[in-house]
Amino acid sequence: MALQKLTPQEQTEALARPELEGWSLVDGREAIKRTLTFKDFNAAFGFMTRVALYADKADHHPEWFNVYNRVEVTLATHDVQGLSVRDVELAKFINQIYHQ
């Protein structure tokens, strides 16, 4: 089955789930974003490395910006030009390891 684009209602429902705490829609674009802060660069890049391993395995990659202890992540699905279940899954994974 081809990857489906989330409907606006599905987006709203996904973002309301406790597992997606901290994520919000990007203005003017069908994407979600979250900013995460860590103790220092070492911790931030350690986090990024865990996400990178997940992302490359899932073949679904984040857009992200890092400066020192801060990481800004944006998720969207190129293939559907919007949000898909892959973004929800990656956002959940990010929250899981962020809260560890």
Added chain:
Amino acid sequence: MALQKLTPQEQTEALARPELEGWSLVDGREAIKRTLTFKDFNAAFGFMTRVALYADKADHHPEWFNVYNRVEVTLATHDVQGLSVRDVELAKFINQIYHQ
């Protein structure tokens, strides 16, 4: 000796060196930037990991954005509110491993 801010002439000289090929000044800010592209995300993140190890050892960190195979790096030195020899050294290291 405290870290010195590069003078405009030193900046120009540094950017003219072949080792700093591809780097340019950021508009409206004392910083340098370069965009690098790789075969895929795996190669891009492998590069970022090498830079991260260097950066954390040198205690001098990049600002960077990554999406899939593209990495946009910005370098500046917070302590001098501008460019220092640390940025030149990090830019040289980045070019070295990029050309490998």
